[in-house]
Amino acid sequence: MSTILAISFGAFIGAPLRALVEQYVTRVRGPLTSLLLINSFGSLLAGFSIGAFSGDLRILLVIGLAGAFTTFSGWALAFTIYADALTQAGFAYSLRFARLAVAVIFATVVPVLAVWGGWLISQHASQGY
Amino acid sequence: MREASRLAVIGVGGVLGALSRAGVSQFFDQDRLELGDQSANFPWATLAINVTGAFLIGILAVALITDNSSYRKPFLITGFLGGFTTFSALALETVDLVDQGLWVTALVYLIVTVGAGLLAVNIGVRATRRVVRT
Structure with a gap:
């Protein structure tokens, strides 16, 4: 129950926090930057919380807060729309593929590194740095 | 006030999505990582959750494209699917696999999730466009 x-x-x-950040950052920097920021920050929080907390607080922060703040479906949809935009802009197939691949890899690797970074921060914090 | 109720709708959708995600993880018996117990298991639960959510967002993005008056989009897309699917668990599980020395498994997990997720959105979008047009 708890x-x-x-x-x-x-x-x-x-979830509402993601909506607010998405709304604001999408307007000034576009949807891909917005989702990169959301997923990276949420992953940083998850990595930190795994290392720093336990019990219900960890569940609240990792499964609840970071889990709902970050999103995979919105991320995948944004790249589908980006791919369509590249097609409509008339880029050659190879260039479209290269641009998309770089963006996808970047948006995947950065959140993974953010988890690792968050975990490292928690370990240093617990040692009194 | 209108913005506040939109955010509340997203919040309720997010809660239902996150609880569904937790339910699926528990069903696959893969809620251990978040509880702090490392086990060398392929993260099937999160993979299934993220790919299913990606397929559903493809369908809804097309089906609700002209639906601007209601709370359906905030509730279903931003709230439920946003809360159901997750990037932080994907990233956590990848780091966990690397931490256990399972580099290849970690790489396969990332590539399969991203590849299947992008494919699932495309299938959802194309299938729904066909149905909506006719």
Whole structure:
């Protein structure tokens, strides 16, 4: 029961927070930057929380907050729209593929590194740095 | 006020999505990582969640393209699917696999999730465009 409450509380904050960040950053920097920022920051939080907290607080932050703040479906949709835009802009196939591949790899690797970074921060923090 | 109720709708959708995600993880018996227990298991649950969510967002993005008056888009797309699918678990599980020395598994997990996810959105979009047109 406390698990369900912890997940719900985290997600009730995480999902609307994503909507707000997405709305603002998309307007000034576009949807891909917006999702990169959201997924990287959420992954940083998840990595940090795994290393720093336990029990219900960890469940709230990792499964609820970071889980609902970050998104894979919106990310995949944004790249589909980006691919369509590249096609309509008349880029050659090889150039389209290269641009898309670079963007996808970047947007995948950075959140993974962010988890690692968050975890490292938690380990240093617990040693009193 | 309108913005506040839109955010509340997204919040409720996000809660339902996150609880569904937790339910699927538990069903696959893969909620251990978040609980702090490392186990050398391929993260099938998150893979299934993310690819299914990607397929559904492809369908809904087309089906609700002209739907601007209601709360359906915020609830279903931003809220539910956004809360159901997750990038942080994908990233966490990848780092966990690397931490266990399973580099190849980690790489395969990332590539399969991204590849299948992008494919799933495309299939959802194309299939729904066909249905909506006719």
